Amino acid sequence: MVANTTVEEVLAELEQADTLESIQDAILKLREYFQVENMVYHWVDSAGEQYGYGTYPLEWATRYQEQNYIRIDPVIAGCYKRFHPVDWKKLDWSSKAVRAFQAEALEYGIGNQGYSIPIRGPNGQFALFTVNHTCDDADWEKFTEDNRRELILIAHYFNQKALEFEPNRAPEQSQSLSPREIDAMTLLAIGYSRAQVAETLSISEHTLRVYIESARFKLGASNTTHAVARALSRGLIVV
């Protein structure tokens, strides 16, 4: 079956779309266009919920979820650290658990070649757009060479659409931290104790506590560690 839709058209459609299903729709069309076995847009929101749209076999998606494979999946780990698109071959498959995971994926019908594009949005949002196929290395290299730019764009458009539907946008997203709160969170994140932070900032420990508490409140965090983790993953502080 030969594709009868161009990328341009799909992106234009996607831009107008107003349901989450449209993402799935677009993926199917694009898969046909690029003639690959699998194409997936995968997104973990700020609450830790996973959303996947694409063509992986349902059994594999379920298995992946159940086994919490996101923890060991080298695609996730690798893309999280990088900015540019990643060929699966370049990832670290050395650990035994990872190889077992890989073998299982193949059994479930996942292709041996993969190319994943990390995308990041505001507040530490992170998503992945992946194409997957079965072929030899040379063919795959040609494919990724030829289509990288379009795939990057597609990833961008998917993420844009997904963000439009993000549930928890309005409530706490705009809660930014005050300068002192940022100072406090940053110093805590690099290992200072309360006493050290207070001394570094030349304020009393009592005052510091007020900042930590208000930061905790703003971030909806249940304790200091949680607050620092959220501040980090929302990109409010950097260490």
Added chain:
Amino acid sequence: MVANTTVEEVLAELEQADTLESIQDAILKLREYFQVENMVYHWVDSAGEQYGYGTYPLEWATRYQEQNYIRIDPVIAGCYKRFHPVDWKKLDWSSKAVRAFQAEALEYGIGNQGYSIPIRGPNGQFALFTVNHTCDDADWEKFTEDNRRELILIAHYFNQKALEFEPNRAPEQSQSLSPREIDAMTLLAIGYSRAQVAETLSISEHTLRVYIESARFKLGASNTTHAVARALSRGLIVV
């Protein structure tokens, strides 16, 4: 003067480049191609250092830096919250300080129209790619409509190149955490207390403590908060 270079060619060149100056080079070529007054790639690294490449008048860049305008610049504020490219007209220019800033920018020779694309990398890295021009609203809308996709791609390529030059890349690949340690760190990062983590993992709190301590040791962290922060920013855990 008519452009004699295509975007494709510039991106290919940029990809091969191995100096930071190549960014400036590429910007000049692209400005010519798109026939706009200004084009800027602006980046704040993890240490808070600002890097700007582009065609803004030196006086304005200096002034901007000196006055710490990054604090009030609505382009920064607006793009930081958004994922998609932003037309400057859509930003919030209501505050008095902001309008004064805008007026000053115009005096320094900045065009009245602008279009900025936010880009984010690992560890909260954030950059902006901006095109700026003087023209009326209708022309500008047509320009951004026509070129948005290419501009997004260009932004992506600039950031990719810039990240290659980022200093703090390879400090230490550091020890990896054991599965249980990852569990513990992850649950702590999402706000569980020790007792809750122990219960969730169905182990005693004493055992949990051993994991936390060994993770702390492996990560060279001085307390739990520090350990979680390090695990997060090294991509060992994802929340």
Added chain:
DNA sequence: TATTAACTCCCCAGAAATAGCGAGGTCGAA
């Protein structure tokens, strides 16, 4: 001008985390 938000300081009691010691089991690799 009135309001809001940020910054600073203070007390206390109870809850939680840390530091130091210990023990024993499994499993894979050298």
Added chain:
DNA sequence: TTCGACCTCGCTATTTCTGGGGAGTTAATA
């Protein structure tokens, strides 16, 4: 087989953090 790395459980004492209060100052904004 031995070694290391991982998982599991225990104790005690000390330090640190958290969750309630309250109060006064600036600076900016509506």
